[in-house]
Amino acid sequence: MSEFAAALRGSAVLYPAVECAHMVGAGMLLGAIVAMDLRLLGVGRTLAVAPLSRLLLPVASIGLALATLSGALLFAADWQSYLDNRAVWAKAALLVLGFANIALLHGRHWPRLLRENATAPVAASVSLFAWIGVMIAGRLIAYM
Helix, strand or coil, X not given: CCHHHHHHHHCCCXXXXXXXXXXXXXXXXXXXXXXXXXXXXXXXCCCCHHHHHHHHHHHXXXXXXXXXXXXXXXXXXXXXXHCCCHHHHHHHHHHHHHHHHHHHHHHHHHHHHHCCCCHHHHHHHHHHHHHHHHHHHHHHHHHC
């Protein structure tokens, strides 16, 4: 274990603070994603998709940055114990699925999704599955 990892793990304040930052970032990210995906699935049809997207994208981006930075710190603090943890690998696979979905959607398909075409419910369903799965797998890491 590196000196940094030992210091992080051994701190009564720093490690819990990083965990809290990870939870806040993940909550911001998941909250924004769920709100947008539910809209794409037809919930709240009175809300226009494009303005909702402009509101939620910065929240999701800040949440992603916070969750990524804090998650990297948490992983670095005890990376060796995570290598055999099935929940870590499940979370990693679901992160890949979630990011692949984002990459596809926010590329050339995003303008069409904003018009709520037939692809929107499929994309939203994949997104919900991936990101809720990331949260569940992340929580299971402590128990596996």
